[in-house]
Amino acid sequence: MSNRRSDLRRTLTGLGFLLPNILGFLAFTLVPLAMSFFIAFTDWDILRHNIFREEPLRFVGFENFTWLFTHPEFWHYLGNTFFLMLGLPFAIAGSLGAALLLTRVSRRPAALRGAMVLATLVLIGSLWVLRAGGMAEAGVWFVFGLLGATMLVGGVLTGGTIYRTLFYLPHFTAGVATFVLWKKLYNPQTGPINFALAPVLDAVAAVVQAMPRVFSVGVPLLSGVLAVLLATWQARRLRRHWDDAAAGPGAVGLGAALLVLPAGFLLHWLGLRGWLATLAAAVLAAGFTLATVRRPRPWGPVCARDAGVSAEIALGLGLVPLLLVLAAAVAHGAGLPAAVADGIEPPNWLGDYAWAKPAIMLMALWAAIGSNNMILYLAGLSNIPPELYEAADMDGASPMQRFWHITWPQLAPVTFFIFVMGVIHGLQGGFEMARIMTLGGPAGSTTTLSYFIYIEGFETGRLGYASAAAWVLFALVFVLSLLNFRFGNRNAND
């Protein structure tokens, strides 16, 4: 009896400390959640149902949802959301790359003298440029020279800490201020990006025009070879995962589908030129067969624990845009000299239907490389047992092998965490960029689900549609998280 009373007492004390959170949870999570579910099935429109006109709400069943699903705009916005999420693999690669570079930088007093000499040379050089070009023309080179020299000396002195600080800076300040800043950077007439890009593109156009034959044959050929190499490499990896039982049929199937997708696009783009399409398909098929039939050389004891599946999915997703670009180069490369006959115009970035999304992804990448993800990778890298690398060195492993057989699989849990968080975040993302940089345009090309919900909920005032869309989003987040947790964190050993 006294035991039960003390149990009760302890529970009450425990809940007492939770009280503020419980109240907050009720008021700002549970009640809104229930209301949102309710609103999604009504025809609540702020123009008809407000405090001035108390028209009764009508239950409309699934009407809001059918309206959403039958409207092409909704699918367009959903597609935009997923398109922007394609930046995630690159952000992961960037963070990992930055972390790898940072761990290589060590504190070496001996390097200081060299850095000082180099920094002095850079400074003298930029001062000379300043004197020759004048403040207005060349001042910026002086500014960058000064900054670069300071960074170099600081980087050597602090053993790389200053680089980490500077990499993290864009993420730390990311918000309305930096989005406004990038909007100005992207301005096609007055922004610095196109200002810097124009001479580069002119030079490229001149080179292409000078040697049209080389480019019309070389570009498709080189892209084709690169694409086949990449695809083969990934196919072999998939095959190895299958053999090691590191991945189930679902993951391997998905990986293979991600490889075939660009091939399909290639055939579509090649369209009319039948013989070339057949040739490309034959080469691809041969590559796949070669890559998967011959079992890749098993490599050392360290590959026993293999990469988690979600890390593999991130990798496969990252290959798709790369392969697509290469496939486009194969399909259209022959026409390159004709296309640049009048020079290359720099893109209109945020004002162009096709470029607006890549522009936003590029900015997001800038902010994401040095983000929390990089910090997590740094921690993950320092947790890898050095013995693994020592064993690999004894087997004479190349740096690439060291990375793909030790670093990448060992970091799989971190990659998994980053991937899941990135997916949850990405599905809800894009509001601020759309609101500040593009207002969702041009022609809705940067309107994501979250911006759509904002527009419906707060500008047109159709709360029913907005809530229904929010619940579709909820379902997506839920299903994707569930899939991730079910399949994403599997390792060969556990």
Place this chain on the structure above:
Amino acid sequence: MTDPANQIQRSGPGLHTVMVVLSLLMVGPFVWMVLTSFKSFTEAADPAWMPGAFRWENYPEVFRVIPFLRFAANSLVVAGWVTLLQVFTSALAAYSFSRLEWPGRDRIFFLYLGTMMLPGLVMLIPTFQLMVRFGMVDTYLGLILPAAFSAFGTFLLRQFMLGIPRALDEAAEIDGASKWRIFWDVILPLSRPGLITLAIFTFMGNYHSFFWPLVMMKTVEKFPLPVGLMFFDSERGQATHLLMAGVTMSVVPLIIIFIFLQRQLIRGIQIGAVKG
């Protein structure tokens, strides 16, 4: 760190050059921002980076055109209150979840953690409707209250508190201290690094917040900085040089905070995610 033998080989001038170039890419947009903030109105439409002459008067101009100090004060007050409340409520909950023993504790903890997965967008519209009902639209309270509770903060502080030795609570308990006394006098002081980390995160997140103030605030005098700055980039007028001066003034304090607190922050990120 991974491999001493290769490290010395690779930490040469080439590596440092790569790092400096990458750092310059990261800093480049900020350089452009600062340089543009010194331009004149006509120069701001010119793609060249350098201003003809550094116009320091752009900065006082910002204060004349928009109530910049008022906006900044709004941001600081709201973010400050949110930080204070959220750290306090999270510490309370974290204490209960990490140091107190009671039946069903861990089940409730994981349920609470699960709410982190709920997309905030789902709650957005009803929360706004609730705010309308409670008359909290266009009030600071309406900005502060919904942000005063956080499952993430609870989780982060719980991870910190789990690392504090048990013997300390037990000693205090033998001395006859109440649970509240133990929380206030023993655990809170010992969780200071965690509290500071959470405080930085919360403050930053709310200093940047744009969505919620945008829909909640109607009176211009109550706008926080991110919403207020948009006056320089609206349909009515574009003043890029003033906008950049305002953005510079809103970003520079962040950079200073960051440089001083980065060690704390990085530790906090690693404890919050890797050990969890």
